[in-house]
Amino acid sequence: xxxxxxxxxxxxxxxxxxxxxxxxxxxxxxxxxxxxxxxxxxxxxxxxxxxxxxxxxxxxxxxxxxxxxxxxxxxxxxxxxxxxxxxxxxxxxxxxxxxxxxxxxxxxxxxxxxxxxxxxxxxxxxxxxxxxxxxxxxxxxxxxxxxxxxxxxxxxxxxxxxxxxxxxxxxxxxxxxxxxxxxxxxxxxxxxxxxxxxxxxxxxxxxxxxxxxxxxxxx
Amino acid sequence: xxxxxxxxxxxxxxxxxxxxxxxxxxxxxxxxxxxxxxxxxxxxxxxxxxxxxxxxxxxxxxxxxxxxxxxxxxxxxxxxxxxxxxxxxxxxxxxxxxxxxxxxxxxxxxxxxxxxxxxxxxxxxxxxxxxxxxxxxxxxxxxxxxxxxxxxxxxxxxxxxxxxxxxxxxxxxxxxxxxxxxxxxxxxxxxxxxxxxxxxxxxxxxxxxxxxxxxxxxxxxxxxxxxxxxxxxxxxxxxxxxxxxxxxxxxxxxxxxxxxxxxxxxxxxxxxxxxxxxxxxxxxxxxxxxxxxxxxxxxxxxxxxxxxxxxxxxxxxxxxxxxxxxxxxxxxxxxxxxxxxxxxxxxxxxxxxxxxxxxxxxxxxxxxxxxxxxxxxxxxxxxxxxxxxxxxxxxxxxxxxxxxxxxxxxxxxxxxxxxxxxxxxxxxxxxxxxxxxxxxxxxxxxxxxxxxxxxxxxxxxxx
Numbered sequence: 001x002x003x004x005x006x007x008x009x010x011x012x013x014x015x016x017x018x019x020x021x022x023x024x025x026x027x028x029x030x031x032x033x034x035x036x037x038x039x040x041x042x043x044x045x046x047x048x049x050x051x052x053x054x055x056x057x058x059x060x061x062x063x064x065x066x067x068x069x070x071x072x073x074x075x076x077x078x079x080x081x082x083x084x085x086x087x088x089x090x091x092x093x094x095x096x097x098x099x100x101x102x103x104x105x106x107x108x109x110x111x112x113x114x115x116x117x118x119x120x121x122x123x124x125x126x127x128x129x130x131x132x133x134x135x136x137x138x139x140x141x142x143x144x145x146x147x148x149x150x151x152x153x154x155x156x157x158x159x160x161x162x163x164x165x166x167x168x169x170x171x172x173x174x175x176x177x178x179x180x181x182x183x184x185x186x187x188x189x190x191x192x193x194x195x196x197x198x199x200x201x202x203x204x205x206x207x208x209x210x211x212x213x214x215x216x217x218x219x
Numbered sequence: 220x221x222x223x224x225x226x227x228x229x230x231x232x233x234x235x236x237x238x239x240x241x242x243x244x245x246x247x248x249x250x251x252x253x254x255x256x257x258x259x260x261x262x263x264x265x266x267x268x269x270x271x272x273x274x275x276x277x278x279x280x281x282x283x284x285x286x287x288x289x290x291x292x293x294x295x296x297x298x299x300x301x302x303x304x305x306x307x308x309x310x311x312x313x314x315x316x317x318x319x320x321x322x323x324x325x326x327x328x329x330x331x332x333x334x335x336x337x338x339x340x341x342x343x344x345x346x347x348x349x350x351x352x353x354x355x356x357x358x359x360x361x362x363x364x365x366x367x368x369x370x371x372x373x374x375x376x377x378x379x380x381x382x383x384x385x386x387x388x389x390x391x392x393x394x395x396x397x398x399x400x401x402x403x404x405x406x407x408x409x410x411x412x413x414x415x416x417x418x419x420x421x422x423x424x425x426x427x428x429x430x431x432x433x434x435x436x437x438x439x440x441x442x443x444x445x446x447x448x449x450x451x452x453x454x455x456x457x458x459x460x461x462x463x464x465x466x467x468x469x470x471x472x473x474x475x476x477x478x479x480x481x482x483x484x485x486x487x488x489x490x491x492x493x494x495x496x497x498x499x500x501x502x503x504x505x506x507x508x509x510x511x512x513x514x515x516x517x518x519x520x521x522x523x524x525x526x527x528x529x530x531x532x533x534x535x536x537x538x539x540x541x542x543x544x545x546x547x548x549x550x551x552x553x554x555x556x557x558x559x560x561x562x563x564x565x566x567x568x569x570x571x572x573x574x575x576x577x578x579x580x581x582x583x584x585x586x587x588x589x590x591x592x593x594x595x596x597x598x599x600x601x602x603x604x605x606x607x608x609x610x611x612x613x614x615x616x617x618x619x620x621x622x623x624x625x626x627x628x629x630x631x632x633x634x635x636x637x638x639x640x641x642x643x644x645x646x647x648x649x650x651x652x653x654x655x656x657x658x659x660x661x662x663x664x665x666x667x668x669x670x671x672x673x674x675x676x677x678x679x680x681x682x
Contacts, residue, residue: 028271029270029271029275029277029278029281030268030269030270030271030277030278030281030282030285031281064277064278064281065277065280065281067277090281090285092268092269092270093252093253093269093270093271093278094253094269094271095269124657124658125590125620125657126254126590126619126620126657127620160588160590160620161588161590161620161621161622161623161624162391162588162623163587163588187621190657191657
């Protein structure tokens, strides 16, 4: 395991100094912003409910080809730096309209810290990824922290330049799939994390680390 | 009102459309996506908009309306052969001119089976194979048996099959089958692939022509019933995935070794292509693709209802009233209902031309497309060389991973064959493309492959 407790304390201190993340809200496509639904400094909520069936807070309406589209918050937090100057203007795709200052939850802190602890499979190319179908089925059935993989197993499929390339586990030993860091078919930049794996024998140590984070972060 | 063209494409073709618009004195608007920010087509466009995707019809039309465009040029790939988009462009509340054939023609000729049926009725030879899509494997096996017998009757020996997705194209969704016993599993594979990629399960079976030359005819029609052709091209040199890598014009080398009279065959192929074009009232640029066997048999494969990547080699050898031709310009002109202003008698052919497609691909490892950063891109300028590229020479360029890693087209002109080959070799020795992948390995390109394959031009090949 790549992490000890003193290292963990350092990482946690870093998060305590800045316990939030800033998410920009971009226009998904071109169009005209015809209405803002929020004001500067207002609190917004991302999708919630057991299956994330309750949609996030409405942020603004983007109209294109006579179709108004309501853009909603994908994260909890505070709306800031709202570009009200864009109201009633034609905007390009990917234009930053506002930011959400999102306080990190205990779960998110764990996920971030584990990036330093787990064997992280990173995106070899800027591409789209899915779990290999077999692994996907097992994870759906058994859940994270339960499914084991070994050297040579197919983990992911990368869709890259119109071709599908499988990604195999290259490390020796048996590992547990502990974290998933990507959404299927979304573009992932080269080098970004995809999966976090834990060697089977390190599992008890990892549990201790998580306990420690939970204890520290609830303070 | 002055016309304004929305250029609904990227890379080098966007640049060629821009150039044609400028030559015609037309305004234009370019579009791009985030990953294309470093492309020359973005740097050189005077007016441009960032959109979410080159296939996003709503984004394209929203930009066209915002900029009060009067026409859309789809380029090649993306939406260029999507008849639903072509129809929407001309039928919407604020209609635009579609720079391409009518949507009905795109629909009818894009349907390979329908096209084959019509061609057959007009007495145009097509490759022996199924004329209806096949949806189950028992039927597939029976059909293959039938095609096999038909092929033996037509004098083919050692027949193997191609199992193709009806909706496929550009080398995608094609598998070869050597024995009748393999038809079922391969059929299942292609059907699954077709469903996943094209949303259409239809599969056809054709015989595989073992040795062939890929010959294509460049047609131009106007809205006034005028038709001309700009000769033929030879696109036989392809990757193992049936993607073109070296193209030549004209399609036949008159001094070459043939078991038939090449001039006579070329004339017949052109005549058949023009007949089919007339039948459909074809009113734009179009390419009619044929396979020619060493015995001089020929079969129509498909019609491409758009401007093609390799259009410029035809333009290089064609002269209208002794002046050079620009096929993109002609395509735009006819879309705006202009008359051609010339006929076939005014078109003369002179010299030979060759195109190399320079691509970041690992030809030694299954032609894997590569991404990475190009740090040096350099070539010598020559009067006989035209480079079409969106890759800047003056700063590093990151190859986007969402598209094919096409880097540049090199179009070479020579008076005679030997001269063309000399210049082509010289070009391949002079071009420098250096860079690295994200794994920090040197970036490889297909230059060595092109050098090797240059010796195969005008040969009958198998893939």
